[in-house]
Amino acid sequence: MKAGRALMQFSFIGQGPAGKAWLVTFTDLVCLMLTFFVMLYAMSDPDPKRFKALAESVPGQSAPRADGAERAEAAFTAEGLDRGRAIDLGYLGRVFESQLVGKPELVDVRLGRRGDALVVSLPGDLLFRPGSAELSAQGERALFILGGVAGNIGNALDVVGHADPTPTGNLWPSNWELSLARAQAVADSLRRSGYQREMTVRGHGDGRFAEVAPWAEEVERRQLARRVDLVIREHGSGR
Incomplete structure (x- = not known):
């Protein structure tokens, strides 16, 4: 009986705060993967046609101009009403x-x-x-x-x-x-x-x-x- 009680107590202890330490390691891994993909995208050369199609698919957004010039930022205009x-x-x-x-x-x-x-x-x-x-x-x-x-x-x-x-x-x-x-x-x-x-x-x-x-x-x-x-x-x- 004493051995069974000790085993039961060991199981409960494993489910306490110390048993969740793996979350810290998992969070670090996710952050590293996110950083990796951001750097990968930053070093890539995206296809302008695919990027334009993606940008136009987002409501309220416009694709960049072909000549690379920035579009004028629309503020409060009568035409936008x-x-x-x-x-x-x-x-x-x-x-x-x-x-x-x-x-x-x-x-x-x-x-x-x-x-x-x-x-x-x-x-x-x-x-x-x-x-x-x-x-x-x-x-x-x-x-x-x-x-x-x-x-x-x-x-x-x-x-x-x-x-x-x-x-x-x-x-x-x-x-x-x-x-x-x-x-x-x-x-x-x-x-x-x-x-x-x-x-x-x-x-x-x-x-x-x-x-x-x-x-x-x-x-x-x-x-x-x-x-x-x-x-x-x-x-x-x-x-």
């Missing part, structure tokens, strides 16, 4: 930001999130002359650039005009008519720039003036209030 579906607003915001860089026409354009929407605010002074709903040449250029991005997305788009409380004089019965006419002018320009989906065009007049930078000076608040917003929704447009 999917026209058929709504785009994530975070990604879309970065696309619009990339379009603003180095373009004097868009230096005063502001981007921001408002609930479930991305808002591109176009200052009225950028687009129109005071009291006018006719787009300036600078405004047309700015909308041409932004329309190239908007035309490549499937998100629903609202064009919303705003005004300050300053009386419009004899040209417009009220600030609401002026803000609506400006929003319609922006929508028409986006159409000419290639945007083909449905748009909702609205005018708010000076109805949202109380929400505009209440901490700022009155002159600055009025300047910020005169604007047209492109409100890009999370969901897709009708068509």
Whole structure:
């Protein structure tokens, strides 16, 4: 009985931590084999045709150019967007930001999130002359650039005009008519720039003036209030 008990104890001891020491040796062997194959590949001369076929089989990858030159790295571009579906607003915001860089026409354009929407605010002074709903040449250029991005997305788009409380004089019965006419002018320009989906065009007049930078000076608040917003929704447009 004592010999049997001793044999049983010996078996249990062999299955403890000391019995797994072989894993260290096995791991070393795997690492050495991996290093060997990496060095073997590094010293090899791969077949360009087979490598090209392999590279093209990977989604989202492109094969190297035949002349050996590096391809330009695509960042956030309008051409990379999917026209058929709504785009994530975070990604879309970065696309619009990339379009603003180095373009004097868009230096005063502001981007921001408002609930479930991305808002591109176009200052009225950028687009129109005071009291006018006719787009300036600078405004047309700015909308041409932004329309190239908007035309490549499937998100629903609202064009919303705003005004300050300053009386419009004899040209417009009220600030609401002026803000609506400006929003319609922006929508028409986006159409000419290639945007083909449905748009909702609205005018708010000076109805949202109380929400505009209440901490700022009155002159600055009025300047910020005169604007047209492109409100890009999370969901897709009708068509």
